[in-house]
Amino acid sequence: MSLITLTTDFGTKDHFVGAVKGAIYSELPDARIVDITHEITPFSITETAYILKNSYKSFPDKSIHIVGVDAELSPENKHIAILLDNHYFICPDNGIISMIASEINPTQIVEINIHDRVESSFPVLDVFVQVACFIARGGSLGVIGKEIQTYKKMTEIQPKINSNETQIIGSVIYIDNYGNVISNISEKLFTEIGKGRNHRVIARRYTFDKINNKYNDIVNYEIDENRNHYDGERLAIFNSAGFLEIAIYRSNLNSVGGASSLLGLDYRDTVMVEFY
Known part of the structure; x- marks a missing residue:
C-alpha cells in the first residue's frame, strides 16, 4: 500500500x-x-x-x-x-x-x-x-x-541575476520555527554564478562577508571557554536544504529572538549576494 x-x-x-x-x-x-x-x-x-x-x-x-x-x-x-x-x-x-x-x-x-x-x-x-x-x-x-x-x-520563487552576473537578487520565502530567514538563493546557483569570487550577503542594512557551513562556525573553540556569549550573533549559512539563510546563533524566540524579529526581515524582503 x-x-x-x-x-x-x-x-x-x-x-x-x-x-x-x-x-x-x-x-x-x-x-x-x-x-x-x-x-x-x-x-x-x-x-x-x-x-x-x-x-x-x-x-x-x-x-x-x-x-x-x-x-x-x-x-x-x-x-x-x-x-x-x-x-x-x-x-x-x-x-x-x-x-x-x-x-x-x-x-x-x-x-x-x-x-x-x-x-x-x-x-x-x-x-x-x-x-x-x-x-x-x-x-x-x-x-x-x-x-x-x-x-x-x-x-517569485526564482531569484534574479543582473546582466553582468555580479549580483543575485533573491527574497525571503520562509521563516522557520527558530525565526531563521530562508531565501530563494540556492547554494547551487551561488556556486554557478559566483565562480569562486569574493562575495558579501546583504539583507536590509546588514552585511555578511562570510557564508558559513555550520551554525557553530562562528565559535572559536580554541580560545573561548565561555561560548554562551555567541548566543544572539547573526550569521549567514547555506542550510541543510541548500538555501541561503540568515540566522541568529542558538536563537530562541522566547528569549534571544530570531533573525526575522531582530533584523526586521520578513516574507518577500530582499536578500542579495554581491560578487567582486
Whole structure:
C-alpha cells in the first residue's frame, strides 16, 4: 500500500485534518498516512513549495502527496495530479509545484475532472482524497483527468541575476520555527554564478562577508571557554536544504529572538549576494 502524506494550512484546532484522515481510512483501512505539516501560513504558496521540496525526497518512491493550501476550485485555480520524480502530487494548480518542477520535469500532469460528480467547498476531503485512494489502488492518472503539458509557474520563487552576473537578487520565502530567514538563493546557483569570487550577503542594512557551513562556525573553540556569549550573533549559512539563510546563533524566540524579529526581515524582503 502506498504511503499518503498531508501538507495543509488547516492547523490542528478544527476538524479538517481529522476528517481528511477519516475519509482516507474509510477508503483504505490499511493506508499509511504521514503529516508533513498542517501549520503552513494560510494560503502561503511559497512556504508550501519550500516545505514540499525539502520533505518529499525523504519518502519512498510512489508516495502520494496531498497538498491542501489555497485549494478551492476556480477557473484560475484548477486541480491537478502530477507524477514527478517518481512521486505523486495532488494539488491546486496555483504554483505550489514550481520549486520542485524547476529542477525536475514532471513525467505526467493531468487536470482532475471528477468535479462533475462532486460539488464541494472542501475539495481536499471530497476530491483529493478520492484521487489519492484511486492512485494508491494502482489507478492510472489518465483515468482521473485529461493530460496537460503545463502547470502554473511562480516567478517569485526564482531569484534574479543582473546582466553582468555580479549580483543575485533573491527574497525571503520562509521563516522557520527558530525565526531563521530562508531565501530563494540556492547554494547551487551561488556556486554557478559566483565562480569562486569574493562575495558579501546583504539583507536590509546588514552585511555578511562570510557564508558559513555550520551554525557553530562562528565559535572559536580554541580560545573561548565561555561560548554562551555567541548566543544572539547573526550569521549567514547555506542550510541543510541548500538555501541561503540568515540566522541568529542558538536563537530562541522566547528569549534571544530570531533573525526575522531582530533584523526586521520578513516574507518577500530582499536578500542579495554581491560578487567582486
